[in-house]
Amino acid sequence: xxxxxxxxxxxxxxxxxxxxxxxxxxxxxxxxxxxxxxxxxxxxxxxxxxxxxxxxxxxxxxxxxxxxxxxxxxxxxxxxxxxxxxxxxxxxxxxxxxxxxxxxxxxxxxxxxxxxxxxxxxxxxxxxxxxxxxxxxxxxxxxxxxxxxxxxxxxxxxxxxxxxxxxxxxxxxxxxxxxxxxxxxxxxxxxxxxxxxxxxxxxxxxxxxxxxxxxxxxxxxxxxxxxxxxxxxxxxxxxxxxxxxxxxxxxxxxxxxxxxxxxxxxxxxxxxxxxxxxxxxxxxxxxxxxxxxxxxxxxxxxxxxxxxxxxxxxxxxxxxxxxxxxxxxxxxxxxxxxxxxxxxxxxxxxxxxxxxxxxx
Numbered sequence: 001x002x003x004x005x006x007x008x009x010x011x012x013x014x015x016x017x018x019x020x021x022x023x024x025x026x027x028x029x030x031x032x033x034x035x036x037x038x039x040x041x042x043x044x045x046x047x048x049x050x051x052x053x054x055x056x057x058x059x060x061x062x063x064x065x066x067x068x069x070x071x072x073x074x075x076x077x078x079x080x081x082x083x084x085x086x087x088x089x090x091x092x093x094x095x096x097x098x099x100x101x102x103x104x105x106x107x108x109x110x111x112x113x114x115x116x117x118x119x120x121x122x123x124x125x126x127x128x129x130x131x132x133x134x135x136x137x138x139x140x141x142x143x144x145x146x147x148x149x150x151x152x153x154x155x156x157x158x159x160x161x162x163x164x165x166x167x168x169x170x171x172x173x174x175x176x177x178x179x180x181x182x183x184x185x186x187x188x189x190x191x192x193x194x195x196x197x198x199x200x201x202x203x204x205x206x207x208x209x210x211x212x213x214x215x216x217x218x219x220x221x222x223x224x225x226x227x228x229x230x231x232x233x234x235x236x237x238x239x240x241x242x243x244x245x246x247x248x249x250x251x252x253x254x255x256x257x258x259x260x261x262x263x264x265x266x267x268x269x270x271x272x273x274x275x276x277x278x279x280x281x282x283x284x285x286x287x288x289x290x291x292x293x294x295x296x297x298x299x300x301x302x303x304x305x306x307x308x309x310x311x312x313x314x315x316x317x318x319x320x321x322x323x324x325x326x327x328x329x330x331x332x333x334x335x336x337x338x339x340x341x342x343x344x345x346x347x348x349x350x351x352x353x354x355x356x357x358x359x360x
Contacts, residue, residue: 005286006279010096011119013289017093018123020296024090029304033083033090036236039128039152041249043082043089043256044116044137046097046109049271049288050074055278059098059285061106074098074284077112078292079120082132082255084248088303089259091296093120096285109136114145121149130154130236132253138162138233140205147235154234154250157212164202165233169212172196181240188220189227193247195238211238215247264295268319307338310345 024030033040056072063071075097081090095116097107120129130152137143138157146153159166172178173194182192194214201208210233219225232250264271269291277283301308315321324344334340 002277002279002283005290006277006281006283008286009282010094010285010289013286013293014093014119014123016293017091017296020293020300021090021092021124024300027304029300030081030090032303033081033086035083035249036130036245037128039130041082041084041132041252042079042092042120042129042151043132043253044077044079044113045134045253045256045261046075046077046112047261047271048073048075050278050284052278057278057280057284059096059100059282061097061099074288075109076285076288077109077116078256078260079116080256080260082252082259084252086303087259088299089255090299091260091292093123094289094292095119096288098285110139110142113137113142117145117149117151121151128152130249132250132256134253135161138201140201140208143201143208143210152235154232154236154246154253156250156253157231157233162202162233165199165210165212166231168199169194169196169214172199179238179240181243183244185220190218190220190223191244192216192218193243195243197238199233201233210235213238213243213247213250260295263318264291268322269295305341307341307345311341314345 021030030040035041051071051073053069053071060072060074063073065071077095077097078091079093081092093116095112097109097112099105099107117131128150131146131154133153133155135156135158137153138155138161143153143155157165169178178194178196180192180194182190184190192215195212197211198209199212200206201210212231212233214231215229216226217228219227230247230251232247234246234250236246238246261271263269270276271288271291276287302312311321312318315324321344325340328334328340328343334343
């Protein structure tokens with residue numbers, strides 16, 4: 001199988017991702033993930049998936065550490081549909097961060113994002129997205145790319161790297177040209193905001209105009225203690241009525257880390273812990289794409305399949321589900337998925353028909 005998969009380009013898996021999402025759309029599952037006038041929050045982030053000091057290929061990135069050790073690695077940029085009120089996430093696409101033939105420099109997340117956004121724009125042209133990204137994406141070329149793809153965005157920003165924005169916000173605050181508000185929560189804590197519209201991204205790109213939000217939370221016991229302070233830029237129109245909704249959407253970006261990468265790495269998928277095969281061409285990246293595809297199917301079942309939910313409730317831990325599936329399939333001929341999920345959900349109380357032929 002590894003020999004067959006090695007020459008397969010990871011981009012070939014995009015047809016499978018689109019087919020699954022099309023099925024979910026026909027089944028109205030995606031309606032549960034729609035937000036802000038039928039748009040989808042698309043959280044994009046990169047993560048490592050392979051690292052070795054011995055095994056390498058022409059596509060590997062290279063890190064030379066101070067202690068003289070050379071590390072070879074693969075990374076991937078992943079786009080996931082998220083929603084503030086949904087526990088499940090839906091991987092939509094991915095782009096390997098690898099060297100192309102003849103390249104001497106390492107590939108980077110910024111270049112990979114160009115390829116990924118172009119593929120999403122082409123494959124899902126009828127969908128409207130609000131892209132959620134970290135501060136690395138708060139640069140003019142990337143924001144221009146998002147606008148060219150007709151994608152809205154909410155991007156985290158920090159004083160280091162976006163100093164001009166924070167300076168401009170401070171100037172507007174002094175001129176009383178910002179909108180502010182604070183809201184006391186039921187537990188006694190408070191949350192507040194400050195926003196301004198139509199701000200230049202920086203002095204070098206004054207034509208890129210963004211809206212900026214500053215958000216903070218205050219401890220319920222100590223009003224002087226700020227427990228959280230975050231800032232974002234967006235092209236969405238902000239008002240006192242929707243500012244907390246936009247903040248909630250922005251903070252949903254973490255689901256790509258918590259509900260996606262953490263699950264893939266710690267809940268039995270072995271996303272970066274086990275080397276199923278590095279290969280000489282595309283094997284490492286293609287295997288990761290297949291893991292994401294299986295994770296997408298599992299997430300859809302966890303979201304909408306009652307039999308799967310029953311099995312998850314009975315067995316509790318995801319790893320136990322996989323172990324039980326392998327054990328059952330080795331011992332019993334299972335005719336279809338419904339039979340398998342019913343068996344696992346009953347925790348052994350249902351007795352399926354054994355698939356043994358009569359040898360008498």
